Amino acid sequence: MQVHLIDGTYELFRHYHAMPSARDRGGMEIAATRGVIGSVLGMINRGATHLGVATDHVIESFRNRMWPGYKTSAGVEPDLLAQFPLLEEALGLLGVAVWPMVEFEADDALASAAAKAAEDPDVERVLICTPDKDLAQCVRGTRVVQLNRRTNVVLDESGVIAKYGVPPASIPDYLALVGDSSDGYPGLPGWGAKSAAAVLRRYGHLEQIPADWRTWGVNAASPAALAATLERDREKAFLFRDLATLRTDIPLFERVDALRWRGPNERFAELATRFDGAVIGPARARGAAS
Numbered sequence: 001m002q003v004h005l006i007d008g009t010y011e012l013f014r015h016y017h018a019m020p021s022a023r024d025r026g027g028m029e030i031a032a033t034r035g036v037i038g039s040v041l042g043m044i045n046r047g048a049t050h051l052g053v054a055t056d057h058v059i060e061s062f063r064n065r066m067w068p069g070y071k072t073s074a075g076v077e078p079d080l081l082a083q084f085p086l087l088e089e090a091l092g093l094l095g096v097a098v099w100p101m102v103e104f105e106a107d108d109a110l111a112s113a114a115a116k117a118a119e120d121p122d123v124e125r126v127l128i129c130t131p132d133k134d135l136a137q138c139v140r141g142t143r144v145v146q147l148n149r150r151t152n153v154v155l156d157e158s159g160v161i162a163k164y165g166v167p168p169a170s171i172p173d174y175l176a177l178v179g180d181s182s183d184g185y186p187g188l189p190g191w192g193a194k195s196a197a198a199v200l201r202r203y204g205h206l207e208q209i210p211a212d213w214r215t216w217g218v219n220a221a222s223p224a225a226l227a228a229t230l231e232r233d234r235e236k237a238f239l240f241r242d243l244a245t246l247r248t249d250i251p252l253f254e255r256v257d258a259l260r261w262r263g264p265n266e267r268f269a270e271l272a273t274r275f276d277g278a279v280i281g282p283a284r285a286r287g288a289a290s
Contacts, residue, residue, distance in 0.1 A: 003117045003259060004048045004147075007130030008055035008098070009106045011036045012087055014150070016080045021281030024274050029079035033087045034275045039149075040096060050117075050259040052252070053091050054109035057084055057100035061108075063183075063243050070243065071184045093268040097259050099252050107134050111246035113253070114138045120256045127154075133180070134246060136160045137171035165197025173206050176241035177230075185240050188229050195220040206230075206237055 015035030022031035043051065059073035059081075073081060084100075091098040099109040110128055117126045118140065128135050131148040139146055139160050146155040161167055166174050177196040179187025198218040203209045210216065213227035220226060230237060253259065 001050055001123055001256070002048070003050045003052075003113075003123055003126045003256060004043060005110050005113050005117070005126065005128050006040065006043075006051065006053045007106055007110060007128075007132060007135075008036065008053040008087060008091070009084075010130050010132060011039065011053075012055070012083060013080065015039070016077075016083070022278040023281065024278050028086075029083065030086065030275060030278055032080065033083045033090055034278065036087055037090050037094060037275070040091070040094065044261055049261060050256060051261055052097040052099065052113050052259050054099045054101060054106035054113070055084055055088055056106045057088065058102045061101070061105045062103055063105070067185055067239065067243055069184045069186075071182065090268075090271055093265045093271050095262055095264045095268075097253065104247055104250055107132060108247040108250055109252060110135060111138050111248045112250035114144050115248040116253065117256050117259075118144050123256060133164070133171070133175070134183075134244060136164065137168050137244075137246060138248075139168045165193070166200045170200045170204055172241045172244040173200055173204070175244040176206060176237045179240070180244065183243065185243055187240065188233050188237055190222065190225055190229050192221075195226055199226070206234075206241060 012032050016032035019031045019035050021029060022034060024030050040051070040053070059071065059076065063070045064072065088098050088100045099106075099113070101109050110130065114126050114128055115138070117123050125142070126144045127147045128138060128144070129147045129149050131146075131150070135146055136155065138144060139155060139157050142156045146160075147153075155163060157168060160171070164171065164174060174196050175187070177187055177191040177200075178193050179185055198220045199209055199216060202216070202218055209230065211227065211231055213223040216223055
């Protein structure tokens, strides 16, 4: 069997910005939720049997206590934020396992679900459905892979190395150095993608990088300056790595069979009627949803 683990937060944002407005009879914006549900149903119709969807029920998480600049819900449009509970309800009525995260993030749920599913010998492949680079750290060989559903590109371990220049285990270290603007931490000054990949490809993790840049033996621009920055901001680099490291121990399900799709709840028909009766408004399209 294959297990599909879906980043519900990414999908909701993607559909919100890719689809024209649609409001139900009560005036609530529902286009993104309707789009995500249609997309998940499409996966099921194409043969997906075991699915789980993780959402950021609350955008803020424990990481906001670690770094004040970490991402928040500030600036997210109210019409989008209001659809998280609706999406979670709709997924539940559809009969799909859904994990609304409050203290942790959707990425942590996906990482934990992938680790748990990979323990089952009956699972042939785990597909983590998100383009988020954080999740690249969860890829294992060709058995746990990352799928960008918009482009249909699959990253296995060799694909992660080709894209980022480092293996999955070094992704948190890589993000600590280069930063992640979408999550709100800057990385270290001077450390770009090429320099970080070159150094980490040889040393693997931050604590293994020698203080003496003359021993690095890698092709990196201004290695003396990079080494000085890493020495000066070492504690900050470790903090950023902690921010980038996903939790894999959140208890979401006991057995993979809990993710088997067995059909919608009888109340799903009511929700479908609500969606079908939506009033379509002006387009705000930035690209096609799939």
